[in-house]
Amino acid sequence: MSGSGRPVRATVGIDIGTTSVKAVAVDDDGRVLARARVPHGVRSPFAGAFEHDLDRAWRANVIEALGRVSDGLDVVAVDVSAMVPSLGAVDAEGRGLSPGLLYGDRRGATELNDPDEPGDAGELLAFLGWLTEHAPDAAGYWPAQAVAAHALTGVGAIDSTVAFTAHPLHDYSAWDAGAAEGAGARVEQLPLVVPGVAPVGRVRDGLPAAGALVGAGTIDALGEQAVAGAEATGDVLVIFGATLITWSVVDEWAAVPGLWTLPHTAPGKTLVGGPSTAGGMFVDRVDRWAAPVEADELDALHPGDLPIWLPYARGERCPLHRPDLRAELHDAALHHGPAAIRRAA
Known part of the structure; x- marks a missing residue:
């Protein structure tokens, strides 16, 4: 009221x-x-x-x-x-x-x-x-x-x-x-x-x-771009949804290998970047794969002692353009549990 x-x-x-x-x-x-x-x-x-x-x-x-x-x-x-x-x-x-x-x-x-x-x-x-x-x-x-x-x-x-x-x-x-x-x-x-x-x-x-x-x-x-205010040259817009999207604002139209180039809604500006599958959808998949853990278990982990994910459960879009890729977990050891697997993601 x-x-x-x-x-x-x-x-x-x-x-x-x-x-x-x-x-x-x-x-x-x-x-x-x-x-x-x-x-x-x-x-x-x-x-x-x-x-x-x-x-x-x-x-x-x-x-x-x-x-x-x-x-x-x-x-x-x-x-x-x-x-x-x-x-x-x-x-x-x-x-x-x-x-x-x-x-x-x-x-x-x-x-x-x-x-x-x-x-x-x-x-x-x-x-x-x-x-x-x-x-x-x-x-x-x-x-x-x-x-x-x-x-x-x-x-x-x-x-x-x-x-x-x-x-x-x-x-x-x-x-x-x-x-x-x-x-x-x-x-x-x-x-x-x-x-x-x-x-x-x-x-x-x-x-x-x-x-x-x-x-x-x-x-x-388009809605996210409109409200973000990333309109000046050098601005970077990162959209972290199910898809991870990153755009850099530039003055000139530029073809960059592996990336997309699109017109900006701001006059005279161009967006260079594109979507990646390494976003929220991958994190959601790991959440389903790994056993539940408490928040303090995640906080207690040392960032230098974690396995490494290649987060390509649906292939990868920009910049690799490899729909055949699949997720991989590297450097996992016996002492790593669900908390380490989640934190790595």
């Missing part, structure tokens, strides 16, 4: 991450009023698979996270970000008929369309081909942002920035009907695309923050 007794006006941002949904509510000055994290599993039922339970991670957890941060606040707007690419088959009610396929999942890859890395052009098109074969009666084939938008508003939509990552399925102006048909789908089964500044609807009655405007969803890394 404000000093006047009225609920504080707030805006809510929600992020569908690889291992959880996070939400924050902020006031008009950007002060954080509430935050929440709702965990969910990421599944790899066989080699090459990387998926979510679509209904839980992209729908139920989004609504739960919104409810946790909106209580007692006057929420006027909500937007959802998520990783790219992702895609799942849904019925007419927006509920899952398939797993939610995530960046790097190998289902749908063919000799003619075999993206080298997660996020490469053609990966979403490969997902679509697999989904139309395994869920041919689906009403829609939507990424996480569209599933969340539908859960909140009843409209399955994404913003234009998300659509641009779908090339060649999206030609930067509209869905490509020929590409969609080649994968067994119709453009009507793909989400509505709206400009990034336009709302897609309002939160439905009966849900937390009912009546609040809802954006069409955006890309997680």
Whole structure:
């Protein structure tokens, strides 16, 4: 409540991450009023698979996270970000008929369309081909942002920035009907695309923050870049999520072996760097592999007496570009236990 007794006006941002949904509510000055994290599993039922339970991670957890941060606040707007690419088959009610396929999942890859890395052009098109074969009666084939938008508003939509990552399925102006048909789908089964500044609807009655405007969803890394303030030459932006992403801000467009070069949102600036698999997903895997330990056990370890991990449980992206790599543990000795294995990660 404000000093006047009225609920504080707030805006809510929600992020569908690889291992959880996070939400924050902020006031008009950007002060954080509430935050929440709702965990969910990421599944790899066989080699090459990387998926979510679509209904839980992209729908139920989004609504739960919104409810946790909106209580007692006057929420006027909500937007959802998520990783790219992702895609799942849904019925007419927006509920899952398939797993939610995530960046790097190998289902749908063919000799003619075999993206080298997660996020490469053609990966979403490969997902679509697999989904139309395994869920041919689906009403829609939507990424996480569209599933969340539908859960909140009843409209399955994404913003234009998300659509641009779908090339060649999206030609930067509209869905490509020929590409969609080649994968067994119709453009009507793909989400509505709206400009990034336009709302897609309002939160439905009966849900937390009912009546609040809802954006069409955006890309997680784009949102992180926008709020980080890393805009001056020499600034470095490090994003430690399931994927570890590092960007260096430079003046000129520069091709660096093994790294990515992308335009910055700041005029006249360029980003050089890229994603690594040696991030939170690897730490999460070690957390599942090793027995639980107390925090004081970790603190008591000498940093010079630890085994060494090569943290490539899903291969490595930048700068090695080696999808065949796997995690290795080196220099482990008889006196090393679960605490040492965790601390090394």
